[in-house]
Amino acid sequence: MKISVTEAKGQLTDLVRRAEGGDEIILTRHGQSAVQLVPVKSARLDARGRKELLEAIRASGVANAKPGPNPARSQDFLYDGDGLPK
Template identity: 70%
Template sequence: MRISVTEAKGQLTELVRRAEAGDEVILTRHGHEAVRLVPVTPASNRKARRALLEAVRASGAAKATPGPDAARSQDFLYGDDGLPG
């Protein structure tokens, strides 16, 4: 739903209810999108999301295999004289 800031002033309570229900509410100024109303995520969801991200990071770090660092990863392409081999 798109609505001008001027019109939204009288309907703020209803617009907040709609945003909380999942509707996309965009406020416009002079016909251009200015603001989107979105519900605040409860802290418990943020904690769960953070825990999931940490688990994914730990899993990725455990699967990483040692190898040449990025500065040396392409050395096999060049000969001792520094020219493409």
């Protein structure tokens, strides 16, 4: 089913239910296909799967961490050379 974004605004709840039920819902803008509503497949993880996922997320955070500014100097822009507020 193709429907314009403007028309879909008033029918969103029904369109979501239909997409969850397996219908193909395509939203159009100016007559051109823009997006498709598809149901999200839930990924149920057991305890081991959750633990592995959390470890992977932590490892990714550590690998992508970048050093930030020195916290002792992070507010220097608020003060002038004499240490008084600007």
